[in-house]
Amino acid sequence: MPISSGLNSEIIRVGIVLPEDKIQEITISWSPELELESNIPDLKDVHNISLIVENDGISVKNLPNSSTQATIALACPDQVESLSTKYGFHVDSVVAGRGFHWEKRIVVDLPGKLDISIQDGSLKVINFVNVEAYVACVATSEMGSEAPSDLLAAQTVVARCWSLALAEAKHLADGYDVCNDDCCQRYQGTTYLTTHSLKAAIETRGEVLVYDGQVIDARYSKNCGGMVEAYDTVWEGGKVPYLIPLWDGPKQKPGYAVDDFEKHYAYNEAYCSSKRFENVNLAGMLGKVDVSGSYYRWEQVMTKAAILENLKKYTGLVWSSIDDIRVMERGPSARIKYLFLVGTDENGKMAEQMVKSEYGIRQMFSDSFLYSSAFVIKNAETLMDDDHIVLRGVGWGHGVGLCQMGALGMALINIGYKDILKHYYPGTKLTSLN
């Protein structure tokens, strides 16, 4: 039976600099040895260019004699064998963690073709790159360069499945398949690429997980918090047979009522439990953009004033106070799906609002984005009188599919990547796309 997928090309288009980043100038440089093609004439002895938006076109600032163009193209080979650390085009001012609490500007090195144009008065850079090269880069961008080889192999297969399935296809209308960030998959080109991760890509080349003749929609997140979440807790569209709740530990312990958060909180045997990483250099294994910490268990304090601001920002409602917060429904991993806010509106009347979706809840209860929606309110008893709320939670991310820290925990006790994948995507089959 032929295997079907969403991306019907060997090239994936990655949005690197987006119009919303509002960047008017970028510098791109490369090594003199790079095999380069471009539509800019006179690049023979030049190894860097500064591109600026000028008169509705793009000018090369350091080549004063070149004319303004609508699009600039730069290309270099991108077969997985040609890659090495920092191979390709060195691009400054790329946004990482777009809209999240860890947003920053980084420098990335990109293989393949760069297509630079203008949209809404700002620069737009799309990287056309071979899928296998992309996948090798994503695996290291999502993980640190010191990650164990089975973790890298698992992450590589998962990144390949996710890219080929292209189930979310959030950006097709904008002219690219995926963005470079956590919204899709974190991609920093060859910047942190190691021989280790390249080896994982070459050794697993073409390997995908398949369910019912289709490349699976391999979701993953940073830390499930102890139990992997069900697809339908987080997204619309019903259940997905291989994205189901399961204990992220060596034994499938007996279940308990979803609302028994304390029992869930006390569970520390999971593969992603912070106790497994006590003597591990997490920063080296989890990637450079991440803030430190495991996020298996966490606590956050937020002022009610900040929640009222968010309520206004995301729903348009103007309230003078938050008086009660009620959890209406949790998924199996304790992630809240529906949450009910009770407060007082600007006319002094009682007001109510349902916060729907894991995403909406994480947005509402943080200055940027909360680690997860699996939390309880620690000061619920005194909430009426307090000017802040204290959230006690588990996990980082939506928790569906592969748990990256759990996969790290498994690899650290020598569980191979095929068993890691089998654990997180039950019922799927690992096969090779030739």
Ligand SMILES: [Zn+2]
């Ligand atoms: Zn995206």
Ligand SMILES: [Zn+2]
């Ligand atoms: Zn986990």
